[in-house]
Amino acid sequence: MQANKLLFGTAGVPNSTQKKNNPIEGVKQIHSLGLDCMQLEFAHGVRMKEEVSSALRKVSYELGIPLTxxxxxxxxLNAREQDKIDSSVERIIQTAKISDLCGAESMTFHAAFYMKDSPFDVFDLVEKSMNVIEERLSRLDIEIELRPELTGKTSQFGSLDELISLTKNVSSCAPCMDFSHLYARTGQYNTEEEFKEVLTRIKEEIGADSLANMHIHISGISSNSKGDLKHLNLEKSKFNWKDLLKSLKDFNCGGYVICNSPNLEEDAMMMKEFYNSL
Ligand SMILES: [Zn+2]
Structure with missing residues (x-):
């Protein structure tokens, strides 16, 4: 069997980058730190000049640093007003367009809030929108993996079960496995046995291919009964990242591991080093 590799990188431009608001410099910094990939963060809006996205695509290709x-x-996607749902769909499509221009092959986003609705109804609505998005992207000839994130708050759509079902129903969907959120959301999934249980489910329900091609988020985290409270550096958190990386290795997982601890590259490098020692 072919050995798959995990690539380690940061959620956004590394902190140590001289020009912190310049993603092109960020990619160069990832490369000089010995990291493997970088996630473009459009958290506060999808704005990027076309010359920036084409330069990003170029530097990412030349340095061998893939982007998410x-x-x-x-x-x-479960907003009360239809126009807010429509603009959510537009934002996802905008993100996909720019990501595609930058050469990114996988994008994640937080799909919806339950708004106290039945999770089953919310699922149907999200699925409907995802089908619309998939169809529109295919007409634009944009091929990108749409990865709703496993979210940390219990008020947010995006449980493990929901993401597995969505992946079964919408062909361009796959989960963005935020294991720290899974832990925060449930108060469980922090032991090797539980990590392996999750990976076994992914393998059995959505296929072994999905383990070879993952988009993962890891950070330190603290949580309360409502889930995700605060992102922390791994050292300050009880999150059992070492057993998670061991389990990912044992299951021959490949793909992106994006670190969103506050110290970004420090935890990403620590994880990469530990993973390479396994
Ligand atoms: Zn997120």
Whole structure:
């Protein structure tokens, strides 16, 4: 069997980059730190000049640093008003267009809030929008993996079960596995046995290919009963990242591991070093 590799990178431009608001410099910094990939963060809106995206594509290709992306926070496919749902769809499509221009192959976003609705109804609505998005992107000839994120708050759509079902129903969808959120959301999934249980489910329900091609988020985290409270550096958190990386290795997982601890590259490098020692 072919050995798959995990690539390690940061959620956004590394902190140590001289020009912190310049993603092109960020990619160069990722490369000089010995990291492997970088996630473009469009958290506060999808704005990027075309010359920046083409330069990003070029530098990412030349340095061998692939990119992923994260859509804006203002997305809610279960909004009360139809125009807010429509603009959420537009934001996802905008993110996909720019990500594609930059050469990113996988994008994540927070799909919806439950707004106290039944999770089953919310699922149907999200699925409907995802089908519309998939169809529009295919007409634009944009091929990108749409990865709703496993979210950390219990008020947000994006449980493990929901993402697995969505992946089964919408062909360009796959989960963005935020294991720190899974832990924060449930108060479980922090042991090797539980990590392996999750990976086994992914393998059995959505296929072994999905383990070879993952988009993962890891950070330190603290949580309360409502889920995700605060992102922390790994050292300050109880999140069991070492057993997670061991489990990912044992399952021959490949793909992107994006670190969104506050110290970004420090935890990303620590994880990469540990993973390489396994
Ligand atoms: Zn996120």
């Amino acid at each position: 992306s994260h859509g804006p926070y203002y997305i809610n």
